[in-house]
Amino acid sequence: MIAYNRTWLDNLAARDAIKDAFYANAVSAAEKEAAETIFPVGFYSPNFFIRIGLFILTVVIACFSLGLFSLIFLDSIERSIGGLTIFFGLLSYGALEFFIHTKYHYRSGVDDALLWITGICIIAGINLLGDISSSGNALIIFVLATYFFLRFTDMLMSAIAGLALLAVVFFYYSPLGSTAKATTPFLLMGIAAFMYFFIKKQCIKTATGITGIAAPFWRSLCLFVFMLPLIIM
Amino acid sequence: MCRKFFLLLQKKAPLFKFKGFIARFFFDYILLLGCLTFITFVGYLQFQYNVFGNRFGLATFIPMLVLFFTAYYFDHLGVHSMAITTLAAWAGIAVTPARILQKNDFNSETIIITGFLLGLCLIAAGYFSASKKIKQHFEFTYSNFGTHILFISTLAGMFHFETIYLLWFLVLGGICYFVYRKAIAERSFYYLLTGSLYLYTGLSYCIIRLIFDSADTGIGSIYGLCLYFILSATGLIFFLIRMNKKIKNL
Numbered sequence A: 001m002i003a004y005n006r007t008w009l010d011n012l013a014a015r016d017a018i019k020d021a022f023y024a025n026a027v028s029a030a031e032k033e034a035a036e037t038i039f040p041v042g043f044y045s046p047n048f049f050i051r052i053g054l055f056i057l058t059v060v061i062a063c064f065s066l067g068l069f070s071l072i073f074l075d076s077i078e079r080s081i082g083g084l085t086i087f088f089g090l091l092s093y094g095a096l097e098f099f100i101h102t103k104y105h106y107r108s109g110v111d112d113a114l115l116w117i118t119g120i121c122i123i124a125g126i127n128l129l130g131d132i133s134s135s136g137n138a139l140i141i142f143v144l145a146t147y148f149f150l151r152f153t154d155m156l157m158s159a160i161a162g163l164a165l166l167a168v169v170f171f172y173y174s175p176l177g178s179t180a181k182a183t184t185p186f187l188l189m190g191i192a193a194f195m196y197f198f199i200k201k202q203c204i205k206t207a208t209g210i211t212g213i214a215a216p217f218w219r220s221l222c223l224f225v226f227m228l229p230l231i232i233m
Numbered sequence B: 001m002c003r004k005f006f007l008l009l010q011k012k013a014p015l016f017k018f019k020g021f022i023a024r025f026f027f028d029y030i031l032l033l034g035c036l037t038f039i040t041f042v043g044y045l046q047f048q049y050n051v052f053g054n055r056f057g058l059a060t061f062i063p064m065l066v067l068f069f070t071a072y073y074f075d076h077l078g079v080h081s082m083a084i085t086t087l088a089a090w091a092g093i094a095v096t097p098a099r100i101l102q103k104n105d106f107n108s109e110t111i112i113i114t115g116f117l118l119g120l121c122l123i124a125a126g127y128f129s130a131s132k133k134i135k136q137h138f139e140f141t142y143s144n145f146g147t148h149i150l151f152i153s154t155l156a157g158m159f160h161f162e163t164i165y166l167l168w169f170l171v172l173g174g175i176c177y178f179v180y181r182k183a184i185a186e187r188s189f190y191y192l193l194t195g196s197l198y199l200y201t202g203l204s205y206c207i208i209r210l211i212f213d214s215a216d217t218g219i220g221s222i223y224g225l226c227l228y229f230i231l232s233a234t235g236l237i238f239f240l241i242r243m244n245k246k247i248k249n250l
Helices: A006-023 A029-038 A048-073 A074-102 A111-128 A134-152 A154-174 A179-208 A213-232 B002-012 B026-049 B056-074 B075-097 B098-100 B109-131 B136-158 B162-186 B189-213 B219-249
Strands: none
Touching: A006 A029, A048 A074, A048 A111, A048 B189, A111 A134, A111 B219, A134 A154, A154 A179, B002 B026, B026 B056, B026 B075, B056 B075, B075 B109, B075 B136, B109 B136, B109 B189, B136 B162, B136 B189, B162 B189, B189 B219
């Protein structure tokens, strides 16, 4: 399911753990150097500031590419804008998969930007095609964000997926009657608590190596779920 | 409250020294609180009692002096940033006539030139701080504020002085070259990114002007503009990727 190379993700997690141990003076510099050859990582992950730059520039390219598409279909823009935006979103998704599989981008800014552009374009396109209710939007966002989170292990997508799930429950459950309205906050808190304990359990399993699932995947989910009850409270 | 914070610091905080870094954690927050309450107090005095009258410059000049003294005396980067911000506010207010301030009209040539000079002064202060080894760790704060103010002023100059915008663009290019050299020397990705993005903004403005100043401003020029942004941003991405590798290998 995860788009990135799983072995490299695990190696990256191992490298991070060794780096932490090095800063805690538990591992020597030579051992840290040796770990880099034992755990090879072929991802392209530039410096944080370069990542910001690549993100901004990818957004610029995407915006003007969409502009160019709109110009080409200028005569029928009012009818085709929804479909065009969805098509552009799918094109961005293709580009995202291409960059991950052939150029090995991982948290490079390019993949981050393409992920967001895909999500925004698809949701905007669906809304442009027809009137979508708040509950419908919450459901679409939940499905898309969950897919992106599972495939690209993105922390912010996990946050959006969780919040969208709560929004779905809120929009579909609260109109059911006065009792439902009164119990909605408790239901939301209950769902958040369930997610919290479920993921905490998964984190412990991952830490002991039982599940063997790539660490960044669970780390991002854990971080979100640890934050969620605070947001709700 | 402010008086109490400063008294506590005077009694307990480590003493001033020109070189090196003074490490303490609790006092940092007390100092920050002291400075924030002081600025709030000065602001309250001016708003409620109009102590400084229409001399708005004085209302920012006094806090600026206090903040600079406090930053150097207690060796605090946060207070130093606040002091530079107050310096910029004072410089802006000092050169602006009261009637312009009252009209909230900040689109003035004087402000652009002042910002430009202030940026140069801050970069010089950073260089002086590093070369004379007087609070060397303040160098980044000076340079950071200086480069941003300088870049923003130069871009504002390009947008405002329409007849000589190419001259301002040349100045922008010069500053970018300086920032690029600094980024290479210090192996700083941050300066590399800021320099590249500001230069890209300036260059794009020039291209847009050249396209719209030409006789043909039909749909073809819009196509051209879209293509320019797609190709130039792709080029800049390749440049940043190459520079990322180059700086890493330095």
